[in-house]
Amino acid sequence: MNLYLFDFDKTLYQYDFRRRLPEFARLTGVSQYRLASSWWAAGYERRAESGEWPTADEYLDEFARVTGGRRLSLDEWADARSLAMTRIDGSVAAVARAASLGTVSLMSNNPAPFAEALPRLAPDVCALVGDNRLVSCQLGVRKPDPLAFERALDRYGFAAADTFFADDSLENVLGARSIGIHAHHFTSVDGLDAAMAAFAERTR
Template sequence: MPSPIRLAIFDMDDVLCHYDRDRRLAELSRLSGRSINEILTDIWASGFEDRADAGAMDAETYLSGFGERLGYAITRDEWVEARRLGMVPFPDSLALLARVKEKATVAVLTNNGFLTGEEIDRLFPGLRHLVDDRVFVSARFGTKKPDPEIYRRLCAEFGVAPEEAFFTDDKPWNVAGAVKAGLEGHVFDGAEGLRRALNRFALV
């Protein structure tokens, strides 16, 4: 028999909400006057976002660097609004998380930088309260999913052995990293599949 699950970890984007990067990019293009392809090349394809997700820069350094690459001195409020426009909560997933919370500790682990962590209440109202302030951005750990070490460190935060934790993410490679670290994993493909996976561990 598997160990009882004491900690259930959920990815954020495309698990608890739909992340529409195209909508975010359209807003950044409107603000800056630059094309979406230029923005993708200078910010995402350059590795800048990956470095931020891995904790290479604090929130203000990130925002300044983002603006430099965007070619527009974007404010924090504008950055938040563009990011928020691309986030649409999944009610069914959030309802499942609320049910799991009755039986285990719940947490969110998202590949994002410090600015996302600081602004989570504006980006995703109610999420922090739902998980009792347990929203973790990868930058805090100095690495990012799918590095197995990030899952081990998160489990250690709660004094939970990896085999006592469950993790779900829409990206198979992130789930594979968690399984390598010793966690139980599920590749998110919708709320019904997640419900079945959680049911196997008596979490719903």
């Protein structure tokens, strides 16, 4: 059996941050510039992705405190987030194929609201991976840190040699390769399909 790990943003779903920021501004009453500069540019999102605010409530409280805007509900956060997401049909189909070949899991750098809202944001993906959803806020470490991949292998009990990983970030791919995982830099569905086929064939 093999383990298949898939990044989420820009690998399974296209993601455009600029499409969610105006909605955040409308909901919070804070300008897009202030939101982007006080939260994202100041490093708070990265800290959240590393697990500093491990629940959606803690994240949303801190987001309101730092940005000075109205506190968002999780539903509002998820609705705004969904505006930035577009399913990549071929990639989701690849996850379905992988599920017939071994264990499949997400492995995504994201904060707690994403982890808690994912069944609503991407029910199609959740139906394929079940509870196998590794989000960096829960792992306590972000890709490309090799520790993130080591924790993923420990979680599922697989060796690096029996693990496939796909991500649009070359930096994350190199982090996975550094511990021996078969990692693919996602740029197209055709490339993903070919890489998965080569991985599945390696022991035949």
